[in-house]
Amino acid sequence: MTVNPAHSTLWPAPHASGAVAATVHVPGSKSVTNRALVLAALAAEPGWLRRPLRSRDTLLMAGALRALGVGIEEGVGPDGSGEAWRVIPSGLQGPATVDVGNAGTVMRFLPPVATLADGAIRFDGDPRSYERPLNGVIDALRALGARIDDDSRGALPLTVHGGGALDGGPVEIDASSSSQFVSALLLSGPRFNQGVEVRHTGSALPSMPHIRMTVDMLRAVGAQVDTPESGGEPNVWRVTPGALLGRDLTVEPDLSNAQPFLAAALVTGGRVTVPDWPAHTTQPGDKLREIFTEMGGSCELTEQGLVFTGSGSIHGIDVDLSEVGELTPGIAAVAALADSPSTLRGVAHLRLHETDRLAALTKEINELGGDVTETADGLHIRPRRLHGGIFHTYDDHRMATAGAVIGLAVEGVQIENVATTAKTLPDFPDLWTGMLGN
Numbered sequence: 001m002t003v004n005p006a007h008s009t010l011w012p013a014p015h016a017s018g019a020v021a022a023t024v025h026v027p028g029s030k031s032v033t034n035r036a037l038v039l040a041a042l043a044a045e046p047g048w049l050r051r052p053l054r055s056r057d058t059l060l061m062a063g064a065l066r067a068l069g070v071g072i073e074e075g076v077g078p079d080g081s082g083e084a085w086r087v088i089p090s091g092l093q094g095p096a097t098v099d100v101g102n103a104g105t106v107m108r109f110l111p112p113v114a115t116l117a118d119g120a121i122r123f124d125g126d127p128r129s130y131e132r133p134l135n136g137v138i139d140a141l142r143a144l145g146a147r148i149d150d151d152s153r154g155a156l157p158l159t160v161h162g163g164g165a166l167d168g169g170p171v172e173i174d175a176s177s178s179s180q181f182v183s184a185l186l187l188s189g190p191r192f193n194q195g196v197e198v199r200h201t202g203s204a205l206p207s208m209p210h211i212r213m214t215v216d217m218l219r220a221v222g223a224q225v226d227t228p229e230s231g232g233e234p235n236v237w238r239v240t241p242g243a244l245l246g247r248d249l250t251v252e253p254d255l256s257n258a259q260p261f262l263a264a265a266l267v268t269g270g271r272v273t274v275p276d277w278p279a280h281t282t283q284p285g286d287k288l289r290e291i292f293t294e295m296g297g298s299c300e301l302t303e304q305g306l307v308f309t310g311s312g313s314i315h316g317i318d319v320d321l322s323e324v325g326e327l328t329p330g331i332a333a334v335a336a337l338a339d340s341p342s343t344l345r346g347v348a349h350l351r352l353h354e355t356d357r358l359a360a361l362t363k364e365i366n367e368l369g370g371d372v373t374e375t376a377d378g379l380h381i382r383p384r385r386l387h388g389g390i391f392h393t394y395d396d397h398r399m400a401t402a403g404a405v406i407g408l409a410v411e412g413v414q415i416e417n418v419a420t421t422a423k424t425l426p427d428f429p430d431l432w433t434g435m436l437g438n
């Protein structure tokens with residue numbers, strides 16, 4: 001966890017002079033956009049993606065698929081409305097080089113796709129991507145018949161020598177460090193000769209809603225998937241081989257990126273409306289309705305969207321975040337401003353995210369005068385009177401948005417490298433100042 005000297009620009013986080021009152025249109029979900037791109041690329045016919053997220057992670061995914069020969073064209077959608085991508089599948093071809101940046105979805109979802117290509121596909125990325133776990137995907141693909149060169153580190157950089165097809169079949173993995181290992185194998189599973197049966201053998205699996213998202217999206221394009229929830233064995237997912245349909249999919253707003261805006265209502269005792277909040281979704285961000293209500297707000301799903309209202313009080317919380325780990329930085333920011341302590345549990349695997357998020361949150365909140373300690377699997381946060389200072393982000397988009405939430409309540413907070421929000425929300429600074437009416 002080191003500060004990147006190349007990004008020493010400081011952004012004065014706006015301080016809220018009163019209760020916010022705003023409607024914020026949150027761009028599309030990263031997790032849905034990148035799954036939809038992969039599934040559309042593997043389909044037997046062209047498909048449409050409407051309102052896709054355009055951010056570093058999704059542009060890297062689109063760029064990688066284009067490098068493999070997939071057509072991804074700008075369009076306006078079949079009904080003439082809205083921005084869209086038309087995805088035209090084709091025989092996947094190497095040689096190609098894929099830049100994964102620091103996108104977990106790209107580094108994990110694409111090596112299985114590359115096994116289906118003809119030729120060598122080289123994967124490389126940001127320095128941090130070399131440290132993020134990938135062994136579950138590499139080992140599983142080898143067990144299923146793939147040829148991969150990875151310098152024996154079980155991590156990036158690596159080359160997948162695609163043979164145009166993969167046997168597939170049953171495989172055991174330990175996905176306790178990332179649910180994305182399971183999602184990765186399932187997404188390409190319909191195109192493996194024998195499909196795939198993934199058995200998770202390790203300790204608790206994080207981010208289950210993201211695995212449900214994978215399963216739902218596979219079923220929506222015609223795949224047959226058996227899951228523990230559909231009467232199968234615990235920790236076993238089975239995908240039957242078969243052709244995938246090209247669909248017309250509208251991407252939901254990114255509910256995890258709605259988090260800082262809902263937090264703004266909570267922290268300032270204001271009201272924020274997020275239009276197009278889905279009534280039913282597998283996105284983990286939907287859990288914020290419950291978590292931020294317990295922390296002092298209230299919400300209502302209306303025709304206008306989700307209306308979230310702060311009460312003026314912020315309460316601490318004791319919560320297991322293993323299912324919704326990506327919400328941790330934003331919850332920690334609110335907890336640091338609460339009227340009682342918080343314990344955030346079940347998120348040891350966050351040490352292997354964009355940065356070591358537990359260490360980064362502890363250090364940065366404490367440098368503003370906070371009292372945070374790391375536990376084996378989370379954080380204890382005892383609210384203290386905070387003061388201004390530099391909030392470092394360690395190239396982590398969710399550190400930047402967490403710092404902005406603290407800045408609403410604490411004068412003089414400066415976010416180092418707010419541009420890192422481009423990973424999933426390039427519009428963040430403008431949306432934030434727009435929400436505040438500036």
Ligand SMILES: O=C(O)C1=C[C@@H](OP(=O)(O)O)[C@@H](O)[C@H](O)C1
Pocket residue numbers: 030031032104105177178179180183206207210325326349
């Ligand atoms: O599949 C996905 O889209 C994601 C799964 C989760 O990963 P982990 O299980 O590695 O935490 C989540 O944290 C990440 O932001 C997105």
Ligand SMILES: C=C(OP(=O)(O)O)C(=O)O
Pocket residue numbers: 102103104105326353354398424
């Ligand atoms: C963990 C995250 O991203 P990634 O998809 O890179 O794992 C995140 O967005 O919080």
